[in-house]
Amino acid sequence: MKELLTAVREGRHRDVPGLVAPLDRAERRLALAELKAVRKEARDWDWRERTRTMKAVLVAGAGCHTGAAGCAAWIGARELREWEHSPYPWVLKALADRDPVWLADLAHRLAARTVDSEAEYRLVVELVRMADCPLPASDGIVRGWVERINSARWRQRPYPPLTDVLRAEPYLGVLAPHLLDMAELPAPVAWPGYPGPDDGWPSALTILTAEGLLDRTLLLERCTTRLLRGGKSSDLRFCLLLLRGLEPTSQEEAERAADWIAMAADGPSPVAGHAQEVLARLDGHGLLSVAQLADVSGPVLFRTEKKLVRAQLVLLGKVLRRDPSAAGQLLPVVGEAFGHPDIGLQERALKLTARHLPSAPPAVRQDLADMAAQLGPAHRSAAVALFGDLLGDGQEADVYEEILPPAPVPRRLAPATEDTAELVEEVVALVRSGSREVPEFERALEGLVRCAHTNRTALAEALRPALAGMWWAAPGEQGEIDWRFIRNHDGPHVVVASLLGQVPEQAFAEGRARSAAAGTCFHAALNGVTHARLWEAAAAIRAGELPFLLATPTWHTGSLDPVELVDRLRRYRELGVEPGPADFAQALLRVRRTGGDEAAGRAAGLGTAEGDRLAAWIRAGEPVAPVLRHHVETEAPAARGWLRQSAAGARRILLATRERLVIQQEFPRAFHWLGRPHTPGSQTCYHWGSGSPQWTAVLPEDSETLAAWLLPFVATCAEDQRGGASPLPALVETAAPAGSAIHLALGYGLGARYPEDRLSAVDALLVLAARGQLDAALLGGELTVLIDRELVKPARLASSAAAAADTGAYRTVLAVLVPVLSALLSRERAPRGLSDLLAVAAECAERCGPPETGPIAGLATTAARGGSTQLVRQAARLQAVWDRSEAA
Incomplete structure (x- = not known):
């Protein structure tokens, strides 16, 4: 055992298996205890010496462990994997005397852990070979397998086809299907094929399936399940390519009809589009019932993708032409498209309804007439002609009323608590959460200053155990802690730490000097103001002489009532307290200057320099920095x-x-x-x-x-x-x-x-x-x-305008869009997205009427061009609002 430890300390990992082999169970257990001590000691060594020793520690520890669980944890330890050349061949030698059942257990445990490299994959494969057991399929093993295939392929010139490489893989049938079970595919699998798409993973797996090397039924099932589960677009593209390559039969697709319906209703656009194609094929083969078509059509027609909605209406039209008796089930579904935001899709749905309405029962006609109420004025006349008395007279019953959110009202900040226990709870919550919201921050800061003035000892005793785990309260290098205070002191950390005596004088000097430095950008300047005030409060709280802060806002926005500030300055004068320069400066920036003449007079009457400054600041009524009125x-x-x-x-x-x-x-x-x-x-x-x-x-x-x-x-x-x-x-x-x-x-x-x-x-x-x-x-x-x-970009502006209009602010949105449309319609070439802006404007105008500013320049010309483009259609739709208004 002594020779083993010597070899380990000298980093001779190649000699370790031979030194471990003669040791009995008790000696290995003793050696393992020594190895743990060496491992801990080596953490502080030079990286070269540490790397050599850790490789030997890895081999020796693997050989000395008698339990598979402990051995797997030892081999999988991250600090024992810092090497350039793999020591795993010597790990295998050290484990050569183990029972196959034990080796199989170890292989499964390693496979269940994180497998980060090709070397770890090879280790598990060799353990499986030694144990003569099946290879466990896990995410880590599959990632290691893909990495090995990828690296082996790119090392060869010319690049061998991926199909040839995979065909030679002994574990292809076990690992390839597991790709479809992974939460995220390995990057080489999801990438397009190189040098072309025919050499990608989907095409290769398709070919190997046709050769019988992979279970086609299993791949079909897992592909469908993976598409249902969703995920990254690249992963879903891989599944779609593989699924199309497998070419499922009509019967196989019919067996999974419920899956295609779910994908078409809720899947991402590419997946929903494929599912829609499958359902159309099933309908063409007579394998899709009318009830199933109705079930899927409702959710699809509710989707925002125009292509999917258009294709679904086409499919519904084919079925209705073939089977007019289905009108009673399918026309109510078509009516769902009356509420679609796209006017063209509304028109398609209305025409489809008109074509097949005679075949519908009377009750269905009434339901469709009720749904037609969703149609805008552009289709109102056609709807009245179609439904007649069922729809009503078509007159708007209500006068338009703009819907806007309630104007925000400033909320007064609750006074800082005077209860020590409640204050500690608030401060701990703020410090640990890292919240920077103004009300919570200001209330906690004011409470700390007030409580430190009245009962500093009790506050410190209550806070110390509650914040024992904070980075500045835990044992550590004081220099690093000071550095973090000086550079990263958002929130009340420095104030609380100062109260508990955790901030030395040198850190105070450097921190205050740094916060006082002029900012180089608005980030540094605005943050610097907050930091200067925090350091000032931290310095004042040590002595507990400051009774309260001047700049604590009155309202949640940060604004400060001028009368309240005057009262605070008067209290300071009575107590003989000098205001902190940063605190008073922040108070001036926060004080309301409008309507403050009375407060200015009261401030001037204080007879103090701060009162005079406040009075002059309010009376000046100027912005901190006037904005130049030109671009x-x-x-x-x-x-x-x-x-x-x-x-x-x-x-x-x-x-x-x-x-x-x-x-x-x-x-x-x-x-x-x-x-x-x-x-x-x-x-x-x-x-x-x-x-x-x-x-x-x-x-x-x-x-x-x-x-x-x-x-x-x-x-x-x-x-x-x-x-x-x-x-x-x-x-x-x-x-x-x-x-x-x-x-x-x-x-x-x-x-x-x-x-x-x-x-x-x-x-x-x-x-x-x-x-x-x-x-x-x-x-x-x-x-x-x-x-x-x-x-x-106009298309993005149209998205924002539509979102604002959907809240009911149609007149507001239209007023904003009118000058934009006037400028864009005057261009020789319409910019991309202009039709979207016109569609939003038309929707608004149909709801609230034309704007009072009059017709939009260039709109009539665009609407009169003729043609079926969305630009012309939406321009004509918007122009029709003016025409109806003038006719009325």
């Missing part, structure tokens, strides 16, 4: 370096802000960036990720200025980044007026790439409309410019 169009070169994010990407339309000297002269250094002039392209940003809720709380009364600074961030949502539009709802929720900056930011959001960003912009649009601050003409003009610059 700054930039043609900046591409940013250098993958980490560097230019504030003015090529062709973006951004806004500049003017200088505000009072910020630079009277505010702390951490606030100076806010008062400097800023022109797009003059700053470089290295920040990535979504916005912070606390940004709007820094400048709740200057949302227009904040929007101008956030434009470089918001504009990314119209390109290829997620989350750029996330600040928009909070920006428009404050009481501050909305100007060109907010409307421009809203324009970017409405044209965002990802649906979640577009929904954020739609929420902001509806809030602005509910508050009466939406300038539809201004927003339409901004959208026109963005579309002209190819910064916003």
Whole structure:
């Protein structure tokens, strides 16, 4: 055993199997205890020495384990797999004396663990060979098998056909079917074939199935199950290619009719399209009943994919022509398409209904007439002609009423709790969750300051055990903890840690100096304001001399009542407390300046420097940084370096802000960036990720200025980044007026790439409309410019407009789209997506009537072109609204 341990420490893993073999069971158990100590000790060694020793530890530990479970855990340990050349051949030698049943158990346990490499796959295969047992099929084993095939194939020149490589695989019949059971296919399997699609996995498996090397029935069953389960598009494409290659017979497809119906109803578009083709074939062979067709048609006609709905209507038409007696079952299903958002599909469904309505029973006719109420004015006359008295006189009974969400009302923040137990619960929840929401953050911060002033010892004693597991409370290198405090102190971490004595003086000095540094971009500037206030509170809370904070907002938006701030300053004067510079500066940025003449007079009457500053700030009534009312169009070169994010990407339309000297002269250094002039392209940003809720709380009364600074961030949502539009709802929720900056930011959001960003912009649009601050003409003009610059795509704008209209805000959406349509229709060549915008506008106009601004320029000309394109059809539909209005 001594020789074994010496060999292990010297990293002679090749000698280990021979040294393990003579040891009996007891000696191996003793050696294993020593090996665990060596393994722990080697973790702190130089990586070269550690790698050599760990390979020997791996071989020796595998040989010394007497139980298969422990041996599998030892071999599978991640720290024992840091090697360049595999030591597994020597592991197999060390296990050569084991019983086949034991080896089979080990193979199954290793297969159930993560198999990350070809070497681990070979280890399991060799164990199976030694044990003479079946190879276990697991996700890890299949991944290792695919990797081995892929690497072996690409090492040969010329590349051998994949079919030839797989044909020689002894475990093909076991592992290939398991591909269809995996949650996610290995990348080489899902990739298209190289050098061509005929050399991909689907075609190869199809050929091998035809040769009898794979069970065709098993593959068919698993393909169908995999398509039903769903997954990544590349995985589903593999399954579809394989399924088509297997060429199931009509009888085999009929046996799985319920599966095709489920796929057509709920599957992704490619899967639903294939299922629809199968069902059409089954109908052609007389293997699909009318009841089954009715069951699948309802959900398919409810889908948004026009191609699928159109194909289903065609199939229904074929069945009705062949069997008119089926009208009683199928026409009510056709009527579901009356509510489809696409006017062309509504027309198809109406024509199909008109063709076969004479064959329908009277009760079905009445049901269809009721469904026809969903049709818009464009099809109203045709519906009246078809259903007659069953439909009614066709007159609208109700006067249109715009539906907008309730205008947001600022919610008052609840006072900070004075109960220590309740405060501890709130602080622990905030710290552990990492929440940055303004109400929770401000309430906890105010509570900490107040309670530390009145009962600091009890608060510290209650918080210490509750936060014992935090990174700054656990044992560790103080330098690393200080570094994290200085650079990453979002939330009240530094305040709580300061209360518990976990922040040394040096960290205080460096942290406050860093937060006071001037920001290089809006991220650093806005975060720096919050950080400066946190460090200031952390310093004050150590002594517990500060009774409360001045900048704690009155409302959830971050705004502060001026009268309330005056009262706080008066209390400070009575207690002889000097306000913290950062706290008072933040209070000034948050205080409401509108209608504050009385508060300004009371502030001036305090007789203190802070009172005079507050009075002057309210009376000035100026924004923190005035926004220049012209577009700054930039043609900046591409940013250098993958980490560097230019504030003015090529062709973006951004806004500049003017200088505000009072910020630079009277505010702390951490606030100076806010008062400097800023022109797009003059700053470089290295920040990535979504916005912070606390940004709007820094400048709740200057949302227009904040929007101008956030434009470089918001504009990314119209390109290829997620989350750029996330600040928009909070920006428009404050009481501050909305100007060109907010409307421009809203324009970017409405044209965002990802649906979640577009929904954020739609929420902001509806809030602005509910508050009466939406300038539809201004927003339409901004959208026109963005579309002209190819910064916003009309199709994405149409998606946002449709989402807003679906809430009932038809008149609002139409007012925004009118100037956009006027500009786009005047172009010589219609941009892609214009028909979608016209469709949304037509839907809105049919609901609320034509806009008061009059006809849209170029609309009548486009509608009169003739033809069957969607552009002409939707233009004619919209023009018809004006024609009906004038006729009335």
